[in-house]
Amino acid sequence: MCMIMRQNFAKNCEQKLNDQINMELNACHQYLAMAYHFDRADVSSPGVHKFFLQASAEEREHAEKIMTYMNKRGGLIRLEGIPEPLPCFKDTMAALKHALKMELEVNQSLLDLHALASSENDPNLCDFIEANFLQEQVDGQKILADLIRQLERATTDVGDYLFDKYIQSAAASGGGALHSEKDIPRR
Template structure:
């Protein structure tokens, strides 16, 4: 029964599929899993900073919002895949890093992760261009590329601010700052 359903699903997807290569589908599946990896990493970071022995509510909130944003990105790509007739394949999400020395350590890790996610997006765009898929190029440009650059800049700025502070008091003040400002704008979640 399961095989019959899978065959029917593939046939339906093929009917609506146009100019959407298997290699682009595979690359988008990789991107979904990259976004979910970032989601889990930011969730681990958020709850590290929520621990009683760390108690940094601003940083907790910052990374919690980042986690939700990455999950939203994964869902956006999945909706797009369904529109294009692709098949979604969720992979295993690697275990996130769960311990950080301080806010600086976590922010540096976050910046490295954002650079990795951005490189994956650039690779998707390059492949879509090579495969002559302007719709996929437009989707990546309209929904991800500028946001990635903006997010990297904010993380780099936060790291620089903490470098200037270089103390537990600096971490405390930075945490208080994050309670009122952050890289994540209040957006309505689409359901």
């Protein structure tokens, strides 16, 4: 029945959107695992926990936004199994670097999806990606890069503790975990 409303929506775009949904859900799952790693009593980084918990929620929102879009276009959503996330990290720096790597992969997938939509002459899909994801991804990558640089400057256990307080304060000030420049206090 969803096909009666389908117009100018190529099957390969539908498949790529399904891939993107599953990638976003995978990132959601990984961020959730990361958040609760930093909530463990032997790690105890409440700021980093909150940061990754917010990131997990944002990734789920992205997946839901794409699923809503798929239904509007007459597509069929196909959810796949989520790979097991990395269970723990050596330290905050390793987790932040992993997060940046994930964000770069998600961004590349969105860029590839945009290019595919353009080649299929699907301006609606191009607009959806541009309006909802591309700038947010760039902002999130910048925030993670800034956090990595700030943490590089904090080279002691006290520095790591202060960084956790810093990120906790940033997360408490509102906004998204990865997608708002205002979340990063500047020195």
